[in-house]
Amino acid sequence: MRLDLTIVENNSSQTQTNNSDSDEEDIQWTDDETTTAVTAPEFPEFKIRVQEAINVLGGCVFPKLNWSAPRDANWIALNSSLQCQSLCDIFLLFKSSDFITHDLTQPFLHCSDDSPDPTINYELVLRKWSELIxxxxxxxxxxxxxxxxxxxxxxxxxxxxxxxxxxxxxxxxxxxxxxxxxxxxxxxxxxxxxxxxxxxxxxxxxxxxxxxxxxxxxxxxxxxxxxxxxxxxxxxxxxxxxxxxxxxxCLSYRIPRDFLDLTTGEDAYKLIDFLKLKKGQQEEEESDEEGEGP
Missing domain, CATH: 3.30.470 (D-amino Acid Aminotransferase; Chain A, domain 1)
Structure with a gap:
């Protein structure tokens, strides 16, 4: 079963409000210059359509986008599975998946065709859940x-x-x-x-x-x-x-990206920063030891 998926980006000028009556609903980040209230987007009609589709398919579904399923994110689900029973379950997997991020941001990264990238109509694909060996x-x-x-x-x-x-x-x-x-x-x-x-x-x-x-x-x-x-x-x-x-x-997706870059040496700058940090900590400890001398 396929459902059209619209990617919504909130304009920051529309989200800057001074709404003192909705503190419980808004999350605010404050610095010395500005105060910006960011309200989580809601998709009530889309949520209803997705839940209806899930019910038609037996209550449990396997989700994917046009190309990829969030197979790298099953570790974050409570059941450690791609089995979803609600739109919240689907969003959690999608937001945690590098595979889905690739589909949304760089779907034609490895293509050799010189023609302009086509316009993509993203679709949320739901399949009836089956226990496969x-x-x-x-x-x-x-x-x-x-x-x-x-x-x-x-x-x-x-x-x-x-x-x-x-x-x-x-x-x-x-x-x-x-x-x-x-x-x-x-x-x-x-x-x-x-x-x-x-x-x-x-x-x-x-x-x-x-x-x-x-x-x-x-x-x-x-x-x-x-x-x-x-x-x-x-x-x-x-x-x-x-x-x-x-x-x-997929095990590498269960740890922070910075840790993975350090262990594989893929990002030399992170390794240099890490060594500088360790050196600074070591010098600090040596200085404290000297200060505690007789």
Whole structure:
């Protein structure tokens, strides 16, 4: 189910008020020169429409925008899940997600087309919530309308059944692709995520762009674009043992960005500032120790 999503930016001149009777409703930040009252925006009609859609879909939904779901923000939800029962749940995930921020601010960052960026009509997409087994999800890479690679989607875990059922899983996915997807999608290069249930039936989860903006999982984009290390038929990769289990790539989104930059060395200036701070603290401690001498 899709709902139009309007992004509203409050004009600061409209929010500067001197409303002494609504102190409980307004949040105020004050400095020596100005006082600005900022009132949280409300969308009563949109909220009603969203709640009606959630009720129609059974009371629990999986939310996303045009391209991305807030998979990097499930840690902030009380249930540590993307399951939402209200617009407040959706807003909490969206506001905490770098994936959603990217869609809103830099959706064409990795595009090579020189044409001007098109106008985007953002849509809030709500799907009926379903409990999916992570070990039954697979990502398929399609080039020139042919599946060239299949990857276990949750590659951070080892699922024994995948090795035992490799041939049947691959055959079911390829049959589904030929019957329902091939030559039906507007582009000839794309990525799709599918789910194979316990009865062997394959379900479409989502489409993704064929490019670095989409996770390559157990492949590399160099392999996928050049065909290097790929067999004549679709290459099928999965985590083969507990030894090769990897941490989830979304774990890095659970800590402040400054901490991540420090540990990875991505921002040299933050590291320099941190070292200066530590040096200052050390000099302060040494000075205090000297002052406490006999």
């Amino acid at each position: 992570p070990g039954a999800e697979f990502r398929c890479f399609v080039k020139e309308n042919k599946v060239i690679a299949i990857s276990q989607r949750d590659y951070t875990q080892h699922y024994q059944h995948i090795a035992k059922q490799e041939d049947s899983i691959s055959s079911a996915i390829l049959e589904f692709f030929r019957d329902h997807i091939q030559y039906q999608f507007p582009d000839e290069d794309f990525v799709l995520d599918v789910y194979r249930d316990s009865s062997g039936r394959v379900w479409l989860i989502d489409f993704n762009p064929f490019g670095e903006v989409t996770g390559s999982l157990l492949f590399t984009w160099e392999e996928l674009t050049s065909g290097k290390n790929l067999t004549d038929g679709p290459a099928f990769r999965y985590t083969t043992s507990e030894v090769t289990v990897q941490p989830s790539p």
